[in-house]
Amino acid sequence: MSALRQGDIFAAGAERLQMTDSIELTIQSLQAYGADHPHWGIAWSGGKDSSATLSLIMWLIDTGKIPAPQTLTVFYADTRQELPPLAIAAQQIMDELEERGVRVEVVTAPLDKRFMVYILGRGVPPPNNNTLRWCTRQIKIDPMTAALEQRLRELDGNVLMITGVRQGESAIRDKRIEMSCGKDGAECGQGWYQKVLPEAKGLKGRLATLAPLLHWRVCHVWEWLKHWAPLAEFGDWSTVTIADAYGGDEAEEINARTGCTGCPLASEDKALDTILLNPTWSYLEPMKRIKPLWRELREPRHRLRKAGVERLKDGSIAANPQRMGPILLESRLMALEQLLTIQAEINNAAKRLGRPQVDMINTEEEARIRELIAAETWPDGWNGDEPIATTPLDKVFEDGSVQPLLFLEVPDV
Numbered sequence: 001m002s003a004l005r006q007g008d009i010f011a012a013g014a015e016r017l018q019m020t021d022s023i024e025l026t027i028q029s030l031q032a033y034g035a036d037h038p039h040w041g042i043a044w045s046g047g048k049d050s051s052a053t054l055s056l057i058m059w060l061i062d063t064g065k066i067p068a069p070q071t072l073t074v075f076y077a078d079t080r081q082e083l084p085p086l087a088i089a090a091q092q093i094m095d096e097l098e099e100r101g102v103r104v105e106v107v108t109a110p111l112d113k114r115f116m117v118y119i120l121g122r123g124v125p126p127p128n129n130n131t132l133r134w135c136t137r138q139i140k141i142d143p144m145t146a147a148l149e150q151r152l153r154e155l156d157g158n159v160l161m162i163t164g165v166r167q168g169e170s171a172i173r174d175k176r177i178e179m180s181c182g183k184d185g186a187e188c189g190q191g192w193y194q195k196v197l198p199e200a201k202g203l204k205g206r207l208a209t210l211a212p213l214l215h216w217r218v219c220h221v222w223e224w225l226k227h228w229a230p231l232a233e234f235g236d237w238s239t240v241t242i243a244d245a246y247g248g249d250e251a252e253e254i255n256a257r258t259g260c261t262g263c264p265l266a267s268e269d270k271a272l273d274t275i276l277l278n279p280t281w282s283y284l285e286p287m288k289r290i291k292p293l294w295r296e297l298r299e300p301r302h303r304l305r306k307a308g309v310e311r312l313k314d315g316s317i318a319a320n321p322q323r324m325g326p327i328l329l330e331s332r333l334m335a336l337e338q339l340l341t342i343q344a345e346i347n348n349a350a351k352r353l354g355r356p357q358v359d360m361i362n363t364e365e366e367a368r369i370r371e372l373i374a375a376e377t378w379p380d381g382w383n384g385d386e387p388i389a390t391t392p393l394d395k396v397f398e399d400g401s402v403q404p405l406l407f408l409e410v411p412d413v
């Protein structure tokens with residue numbers, strides 16, 4: 001289904017939607033598109049928009065406001081990078097779903113593709129906004145595609161994948177869905193699910209996506225999570241923790257983006273900063289050191305660089321000569337030790353305070369990272385004997401011409 005058609009339904013909505021109007025438009029969109037699909041899936045990340053979507057749909061089904069599909073599968077995207085209060089709330093909600101007999105699948109990337117293992121074991125630099133945003137596809141989209149493919153093999157008929165993409169009234173005004181998740185308040189990955197999944201190999205033609213909260217204003221999301229969904233009449237969901245994790249009553253003003261702890265792409269750690277203001281979570285303070293660590297690992301002193309002209313398999317010259325590449329083995333070990341220290345500091349405090357512990361790098365992941373480092377594993381196209389990126393080199397241009405090094409610092413003798 002195109003975003004435009006969904007937008008057409010919402011175009012009927014008033015400019016300043018009231019909560020009940022917002023819910024009514026959600027019902028209309030689910031009635032209009034849900035009936036064509038015998039099977040529904042919900043792409044849920046534990047963030048505010050997808051949690052509001054999930055709990056609202058469950059309530060609408062339970063109360064007969066929308067007809068139940070033949071099957072409903074909730075896909076929880078567990079990146080292993082979630083903020084601890086959100087991960088805990090997600091677990092509670094999963095328990096509540098399972099108590100009702102709802103099928104929940106936890107979707108996690110394979111061990112070698114997980115964020116920590118890929119960076120520290122394989123040496124791929126942390127993502128950034130400019131050149132390398134491998135993370136969303138690898139830890140969210142690809143595992144979700146694989147889980148859906150598997151589910152589709154078990155089902156006859158098409159699947160409607162419901163996402164938590166939300167844009168407020170601009171969705172009605174602009175009649176198109178903006179997929180960016182870099183903006184404040186957005187939930188990383190939801191826009192990608194909306195856009196990429198229907199085109200994914202193995203899903204094409206059998207899967208459509210719908211964003212039934214597209215038109216919701218952020219204040220309605222908070223209102224739902226904090227004051228409606230926790231009430232017995234709306235399903236008794238454990239969503240207060242999610243609203244509180246984002247700043248409780250001030251959550252709307254803070255409007256933090258949902259994503260990984262220490263996301264290198266976000267300009268600030270807004271959600272973590274907000275959580276740390278709450279005395280019950282302040283023992284997570286060492287997590288503030290994660291984001292600077294990712295930034296540090298992108299520095300030339302921790303990385304290799306291609307020295308000269310790089311020939312591709314077809315003989316052509318690679319663009320971007322002398323590009324910086326993977327992280328040095330010793331830098332990966334340094335970062336691993338720092339992350340394990342952060343984890344140990346938090347967990348020691350948690351034990352002392354009787355609070356939940358964190359699971360940033362588990363023993364399986366640590367062992368795999370150490371194994372990959374010991375085996376001197378490098379990303380494709382690198383073998384580890386390239387120079388460190390701080391080494392002065394002759395300049396190589398994109399056409400392959402070389403300008404010799406003009407000035408070389410001679411060490412004092």
Ligand code: SF4
Binds near residue numbers: 127188189263265
């Ligand atoms: S939250 Fe940040 S690190 Fe996590 S997948 Fe999204 S962009 Fe990547």
